[in-house]
Amino acid sequence: MNADAEEAGRRLGLDERAQAWLDEAAAVEAPGGGPEVAPPSRAREALAPLGPARADEDAIAALWPDGSWPEELMWVVGRMYARLAGDLAEDRPQWRDWPVLVHSADARVRCAMPVALTAAVPLVLAEHARWGVPASVSAATLADVGRHLAQTRAMFGRVGLETAAWAALHFRCGLYELGRLQYEPNRVRTDAAVRWYAPQETLEPELARGAPVLRLHIPADGPLAPERVDASLARARGFFADCFGADYPIASCSSWLLDPQLAAYLPEASNILAFQRRFTLVEEDAPGDEDVFRFVFGMPAVDVDRAPRRSRLERAAVEHLRAGRHWRVRTGWLRL
Structure with missing residues (x-):
């Protein structure tokens, strides 16, 4: 156990x-001697690329490191910051778990990750520029952090970033937002393709392992x-293809939105069902x-008694569980 890590923890x-x-993380070397955290007078400017809602911007700016942080x-x-920078420097960084600090009683602890992300923004933008990623794509990609700050506040009633591991994916250039959808470059990593609902001849080579x-x-x-x-x-x-010289003919999606059971509750013309029909499950x-x-519902756990039923989808979500059934996360693929 690293002594500094043990004492800090x-x-x-x-x-x-x-x-x-x-x-x-204590063993990871930080480039340039460590993060350059903006002074309190520039906190809002530093937060802007993360796209926070006003409530989160106000809360984090009020808690910004000002010399009083332990x-x-x-x-x-x-x-x-060192971990973010180290992962960004890897050729093929892997998914990495991050600590969930949203339950800390100290709001400053809950703001540690957003502060570290702001310090890492210049590193990510420089890497994007190196690959020719349009500035509009960079801006949209990083601003997704703001959605997750808002989601954390809605679910837990406090400032923080519960999904730090998800945000870190953006900051190691592992995900890009292109309009309505986001894309994570990856590879088919299992042999599950042989069980896909498609004729065997369509599975090679596009859906082969790797x-x-x-x-x-x-x-x-x-x-x-x-x-x-x-x-x-x-x-x-x-x-x-343009930015990275890589061809990705196939996209896959794993989501509750692909659960065919939704068809029993939603109208044929619903956007969700139209989205489902794009995929082979x-x-x-x-x-x-x-x-x-x-x-x-923006709820961190299943609670049918507390769930609102304002929309057709909300009513369906609750009625399905009350009937003794369960929702499933399904995976599907489509050709691009």
């Missing part, structure tokens, strides 16, 4: 998971209007009740 009251992450908390910010695939994600950005989805999908393959699935409550 103890003084800040971090849980075992956060402590283990911090101990590992030394060990600033050390944690430095470790977060084949390039764009994992498609759906930000909380209003309705899934077909024309916006069309426009995004039409950009994806060309964007990655695979056989495997995963539990989806918690995802539905997180993304439909």
